[in-house]
Amino acid sequence: MDMNQYLDMFIEESKEHLQAINANLLVLENDPESTQIVNEIFRSAHTLKGMSATMGFEDMASLTHEAENVLDLIRNDKLKINSDIMDVIFQSVDLIEGMVMNIMEGGDGSADVSQPVAKLRAIVSGDFSAIANVAAQEATASVEQVAAGGSEDGNREYDLDEFSLTVLKQSKEAGNNLFWIKVTLQENCLLKAARAYMVFDQLESMGEVIKSTPAVEDLENERFDLSFEVVFVTMEPLEKVKKAISNISEIEEVLVEPVEMKEAGKQAKQAEQQVAAAAAAPAEVKKAEGPAQNNTAVKKVTAGGKTIRVDIERLDVLMNLFSELVIDRGRLEQLARELGKSELQETVEHMSRISGDLQNIILTMRMVPVEQVFNRFPRMIRDLAKDLNKKVNLEIYGAETELDRTVIDEIGDPLVHLLRNSLDHGVESPAQRKQAGKPEEGTIQLRAFHSGNHVFIEVKDDGAGINKDKVLKKAIERGIVNPANADSLSDRQIFELLFSSGFSTAEVISDISGRGVGLDVVKTKIESLGGNVSVDSVRGQGTTFLIQLPLTLSIISAMLVQVQNEKYAVPLSSIIETAVFRKDQIMMAHRQKVIDFRGRVVPLVSLQEIFQIPDNGADKDDEVAVVIVRKGEKMAGLVVDSFIGQQEIVLKSLGKYLVNVFAISGATILGDGQVALIIDCNALIK
Amino acid sequence: MLEQKEIIGEVKVIVFRLKDEEYGVDVNQVKSIEKLEHITRVPRTPAFVKGVINLRGVVTPIIDLRNRFSLEETAYTESTRIIIVAVGELEVGLIVDAANDVIDIPVNAIEPPPEVVGGVEAAYLRGVAKLEKRLLILLNLDKVLSNEEIKQLDSFEG
Numbered sequence: 001m002d003m004n005q006y007l008d009m010f011i012e013e014s015k016e017h018l019q020a021i022n023a024n025l026l027v028l029e030n031d032p033e034s035t036q037i038v039n040e041i042f043r044s045a046h047t048l049k050g051m052s053a054t055m056g057f058e059d060m061a062s063l064t065h066e067a068e069n070v071l072d073l074i075r076n077d078k079l080k081i082n083s084d085i086m087d088v089i090f091q092s093v094d095l096i097e098g099m100v101m102n103i104m105e106g107g108d109g110s111a112d113v114s115q116p117v118a119k120l121r122a123i124v125s126g127d128f129s130a131i132a133n134v135a136a137q138e139a140t141a142s143v144e145q146v147a148a149g150g151s152e153d154g155n156r157e158y159d160l161d162e163f164s165l166t167v168l169k170q171s172k173e174a175g176n177n178l179f180w181i182k183v184t185l186q187e188n189c190l191l192k193a194a195r196a197y198m199v200f201d202q203l204e205s206m207g208e209v210i211k212s213t214p215a216v217e218d219l220e221n222e223r224f225d226l227s228f229e230v231v232f233v234t235m236e237p238l239e240k241v242k243k244a245i246s247n248i249s250e251i252e253e254v255l256v257e258p259v260e261m262k263e264a265g266k267q268a269k270q271a272e273q274q275v276a277a278a279a280a281a282p283a284e285v286k287k288a289e290g291p292a293q294n295n296t297a298v299k300k301v302t303a304g305g306k307t308i309r310v311d312i313e314r315l316d317v318l319m320n321l322f323s324e325l326v327i328d329r330g331r332l333e334q335l336a337r338e339l340g341k342s343e344l345q346e347t348v349e350h351m352s353r354i355s356g357d358l359q360n361i362i363l364t365m366r367m368v369p370v371e372q373v374f375n376r377f378p379r380m381i382r383d384l385a386k387d388l389n390k391k392v393n394l395e396i397y398g399a400e401t402e403l404d405r406t407v408i409d410e411i412g413d414p415l416v417h418l419l420r421n422s423l424d425h426g427v428e429s430p431a432q433r434k435q436a437g438k439p440e441e442g443t444i445q446l447r448a449f450h451s452g453n454h455v456f457i458e459v460k461d462d463g464a465g466i467n468k469d470k471v472l473k474k475a476i477e478r479g480i481v482n483p484a485n486a487d488s489l490s491d492r493q494i495f496e497l498l499f500s501s502g503f504s505t506a507e508v509i510s511d512i513s514g515r516g517v518g519l520d521v522v523k524t525k526i527e528s529l530g531g532n533v534s535v536d537s538v539r540g541q542g543t544t545f546l547i548q549l550p551l552t553l554s555i556i557s558a559m560l561v562q563v564q565n566e567k568y569a570v571p572l573s574s575i576i577e578t579a580v581f582r583k584d585q586i587m588m589a590h591r592q593k594v595i596d597f598r599g600r601v602v603p604l605v606s607l608q609e610i611f612q613i614p615d616n617g618a619d620k621d622d623e624v625a626v627v628i629v630r631k632g633e634k635m636a637g638l639v640v641d642s643f644i645g646q647q648e649i650v651l652k653s654l655g656k657y658l659v660n661v662f663a664i665s666g667a668t669i670l671g672d673g674q675v676a677l678i679i680d681c682n683a684l685i686k
Numbered sequence: 687m688l689e690q691k692e693i694i695g696e697v698k699v700i701v702f703r704l705k706d707e708e709y710g711v712d713v714n715q716v717k718s719i720e721k722l723e724h725i726t727r728v729p730r731t732p733a734f735v736k737g738v739i740n741l742r743g744v745v746t747p748i749i750d751l752r753n754r755f756s757l758e759e760t761a762y763t764e765s766t767r768i769i770i771v772a773v774g775e776l777e778v779g780l781i782v783d784a785a786n787d788v789i790d791i792p793v794n795a796i797e798p799p800p801e802v803v804g805g806v807e808a809a810y811l812r813g814v815a816k817l818e819k820r821l822l823i824l825l826n827l828d829k830v831l832s833n834e835e836i837k838q839l840d841s842f843e844g
Contacts (some may be wrong), residue, residue: 323743324743327743610729611730612729613727613729652744654728654738654745654747655738655744655746655747655776656776657747657777658731658747661728661729662730663729664728664729667738669740673724673740675738675739675740675745676726677726677728677729677738
């Protein structure tokens with residue numbers, strides 16, 4: 001069977017399960033008595049094992065198998081959780097994660113699992129009674145038997161059965177009856193498949209068929225001799241079940257036996273059945289595998305609400321198509337205005353409204369909750385805190401806040417960096433905290449929220465805060481700051497130094513955050529996403545990093561301006577306001593034209609000069625139109641001829657030929673079909 | 687069809703005119719031929735980069751081939767065309783005086799480029815094809831579209 005088509009699904013689902021395991025393990029650590037949580041973890045581990053075995057990732061399967069054994073003991077109260085066991089399980093989960101990553105990158109997912117496997121085994125044998133041990137051995141023995149019994153698929157088959165076993169056990173606990181039923185059809189039966197169908201129909205009206213041998217598909221295709229076996233869960237008594245089936249015509253014999261829930265005995269029995277089945281029809285067993293797996297997958301999707309998985313590329317295509325529409329919308333609006341025919345204008349207006357709604361929907365379709373990124377942090381913080389011997393509590397707020405998928409994919413690493421930074425440099429050791437009169441356990445808050453067209457993510461710790469003098473000293477040492485200017489720097493400016501390249505304040509280069517890459521990487525990354533990051537800190541009380549991100553990367557609001565005969569777009573996100581000044585209000589400072597804007601001296605940048613725009617010879621007014629833009633705390637005034645207006649524009653790249661054009665971040669297509677360049681204000685502010 | 691051509695050994699080229707010379711580019715590298723439309727100037731780029739156009743929703747850079755080959759520039763006319771070519775990941779429009787023919791050239795009619803042809807440096811040429819009464823200069827688009835110069839410009843500015 002070609003596995004490639006299932007590989008994506010496998011990877012996606014593995015990641016989901018690993019995530020679920022990680023989250024649940026953390027819950028379990030705080031609430032070790034909760035059997036429900038253990039059950040959840042067990043189920044995820046079990047599914048993982050089944051999937052990995054089916055896909056032929058043996059190492060992963062064997063490791064999950066061992067982990068599952070341990071979990072099984074825990075959930076049956078035969079083993080008490082302690083932190084050693086937790087650590088071993090966490091390690092195993094990490095290893096599995098590594099394997100999934102390896103598979104994702106095209107590897108075969110193999111890894112040395114002998115050590116964790118040995119540890120897990122030690123846990124199982126060390127704390128578990130001898131009887132159980134024997135039982136376990138028997139079970140393993142029976143598995144081997146199956147494997148020897150015929151095909152490579154023995155392993156998988158066993159997996160499936162253990163899954164059924166779990167279900168069976170659960171239903172038994174819920175007070176259901178478990179039956180093993182063997183139905184034999186009459187020899188002269190003509191439509192065997194139809195009869196089998198009727199039997200199943202009857203059974204399903206009374207309960208649930210856990211497993212059938214041969215598989216349902218084979219039964220439907222009449223690929224069986226005269227008899228088939230099912231494992232059945234029902235609330236009804238044995239007699240009733242037997243009678244119901246016997247009532248169907250052309251049935252020769254019905255055998256119904258209650259299934260014993262003794263672990264070893266049952267497994268052995270199941271194994272026997274399998275051996276029989278495998279020996280009788282190895283090919284059939286093999287075929288049964290795929291559909292059975294698919295069924296569970298389908299079930300899960302439907303259970304998870306009315307959602308479907310859509311390839312992100314399709315959404316990208318949809319977005320591109322819609323961008324075309326936005327351009328045409330602009331063109332239509334312009335035409336309608338020019339023609340001034342009211343009917344046309346009404347229609348165009350209506351279309352604009354609808355396409356506006358459409359735009360919202362398409363944009364929200366690409367939105368995913370930041371939870372996807374956030375939910376791997378609790379685990380990370382836990383491990384780091386352990387390594388650093390610190391006590392830290394991570395509080396997450398606003399995990400439901402949504403961001404564009406492309407942003408989500410990119411934001412993980414910078415956040416990891418900031419969190420590590422907070423934990424390593426921010427939060428003090430318990431002893432230091434006690435001394436400072438703070439609770440021993442530090443708190444890191446990770447908060448996401450919407451504001452206007454932006455999403456903000458805040459990483460806040462209640463640690464020692466930034467030591468300004470140390471930062472300044474370091475900056476001077478590294479030559480980032482001129483000692484002469486050092487005194488004149490504001491607090492904020494000093495904090496900003498943390499983001500300059502080649503800066504790291506940790507005195508000891510630690511494994512956690514001092515890896516030679518500093519906060520400058522975080523800043524660059526976030527700016528490349530069209531966002532920015534700032535830091536604020538109060539000595540002794542903590543530090544806050546604030547990341548501002550655009551909601552989406554493909555359609556932005558911009559102000560269109562005219563300079564001579566050329567049109568440019570300035571992203572609204574960097575505009576503070578627009579203003580008109582008289583010529584005599586312009587002053588000179590250091591051969592630089594400046595204006596007084598609300599009490600601040602703001603340098604003027606002439607777009608005509610910077611962009612070498614040819615003069616069109618039009619008369620000059622006494623007034624200049626200025627767009628005040630900002631980059632962080634700094635401001636500049638872009639001198640233009642006139643403001644055209646605000647518009648939603650679609651970002652387009654200039655292509656691969658024109659790279660790194662100065663102060664131009666891209667282009668957009670205007671309503672009249674012409675291209676307008678988008679100004680990169682960051683490049684214009686020094 | 688294609689195989690037959692291979693056997694005879696012909697290349698199909700789009701013929702265009704620059705000044706008084708005729709040039710050819712492999713038809714496989716040509717995406718379309720457009721009439722001149724509004725070009726948006728991109729500031730601080732080399733002089734031969736005329737700007738960008740909206741090519742059915744794709745922002746496409748435009749190069750003036752006369753300027754690229756250091757021929758004197760003239761005003762654009764009715765016959766001026768933009769040939770959109772694609773080489774690898776690059777998609778660029780070339781402004782030419784006229785584009786009006788597609789012809790098959792037997793491979794054996796192509797000769798290696800002489801040192802200087804019409805002032806165009808040999809590096810930009812793939813060869814010269816002699817056809818009855820015409821002389822056709824075949825361009826090496828990889829070289830013509832090399833954006834080394836643009837990258838160099840950056841490093842000066844940066």
